[in-house]
Amino acid sequence: MLSLHTNSAGLTIRNNLASSNAALSTSMTRLGTGYKINSAADDAAGLQIATRLLAQTRGMSVAAQNTQNGISLMQTAEGALQEFTNIVLRMKDLATQAADGSTTTSDLTALDAEYQDLVKELGNILSNTTYGGEALLDGGKLAGSVSFQIGATAAETMSVDISADITKLKDFQGTNASDLTTSGNASALISTLNTTLDDVGAARSKLGAAQNRLTHTYNNLQNMQTNTTDARGRIMDVDYASETANMTAKNILMQAGTSMLKQSSQMSQMVLSLLQ
Template identity: 55%
Template sequence: MLSLHTNAAALSTQNSLSSTQKSLSTSMTRLGTGYRVNSAMDDAAGLQIATRLDSQTRGMAVAQRNTQNGISMLQTGEGALNEVSNILLRMKDLATEAFSASSTATDKTAMQNEYDALGTELTNIVKNTSFGGTQLFSDGTTIDGSNGKMSAAMSFQIGASAGETMSVDVSTQLTALATSLGAVSSQYNATPAAGTELSATANTLLTTLGTAIDKVGELRASFGAAANRLDHVYNNLQNMSTNTTAAKGRIMDTDFAAESSTMTTKQMLLQSGTAMLKQSNSMSGLVMSLLG
């Protein structure tokens, strides 16, 4: 029907042009930002899922740093204990030599001086070994294994949720080690005194030193086991983070191949629709030809 008041073809073409222009604008925005979802209107459910995945990914990234920092702290403590072990081995060498009849009183005095110096260094290591400004084995004053970072159970946040924690408790081993070190040298206490360990008549000091060396080994083993577990935690977090990031990308990222094709199609439709709108508007002129 030819009508001056209603041009159905023009109205239909205008609606199609509006829809095409909107789709073209969406495609251009996606290609411009690189994101398929730029607002909740684009994919409300997908945005919610992606946000949850992003939260998990960010939490795991921080947890990975936590595990690495935890390993570094444990390795700092283990490194200090390695030196404690070396000192105790040297003290045992001195004690073994001192308790031989071939050693003179003068020899024993020289050995005792070195033994005392080593005992003083044991105190220094226990008092001053720190990580990030915090003493690990003591509070900087006491040397009985109390009041340090490792004197109580340590909790590591190893995941993005509240339940993902790891507890490491070496307080019992640390206290036992401090007690053993106190038995090894009179220099290892709050008020050090000149040592007489190597002038004793019985060689029980060798057994005492052996016990202290065993205690160092026990604590080092605990550190090593905890550090190994944290390393496995890190590897698992890396795996989860990789797959979670990939899942988020499938929701949020633009598929440039598909979106470029869509944009080209919409551009062509916009051009053809504009041409057809021009043609549909000329149809009203046919009415006037009927009146001529």
């Protein structure tokens, strides 16, 4: 039907042009940003899932760094206790030598002089071993239970507690170290030093086990982070091949629609030709 007042074809073409223009704009935005979801309107559910995955990924990234910091902290403490062990072994050598009946009074004096210096160094290690400027052993972080955040949720923590072992080492250094001024003292100290070696060994064992656990935790976090990032990418990232083809199609529709809209505007001229 030819009508002067209503151009049905033009109205239809304009509606299709508006739809094609919106789709073309969406395609261009996706190709420009690299994301197929640029606002909640694009995919509300997908955006919500992707946001949760991003929060998890970022949390795991920080947690992975936490595990490395925790390992470094415990390596520092374990290194100090390694030297503590070396000193106690030397003290035991001195005590064993001093306990022998052939040792003279002058020998005992010399042996005790070295022994007392080693006792002081044990105290120095306990008091002055630090990590990041903060004490670790006596009165420091490891004087109580330490909790490490090893995951993206509040429940994912790991506790390390060598406080009881540190207390035993402190007690030995402070009150039980005695001296080597007599063979009797030296003989008694051999057993005490063996016990101290057991105590420092227990502390080092706990630190070593914790370091191994944190290493496995780090590896697992890296694995989860990789797969979670992939999952988010499948939701958020645009498929350039598919979207480029889609943009080309919408662009052609826009050009064709524009051309047809121009043609439809000429239909009213046909009405005038009927009146001539």
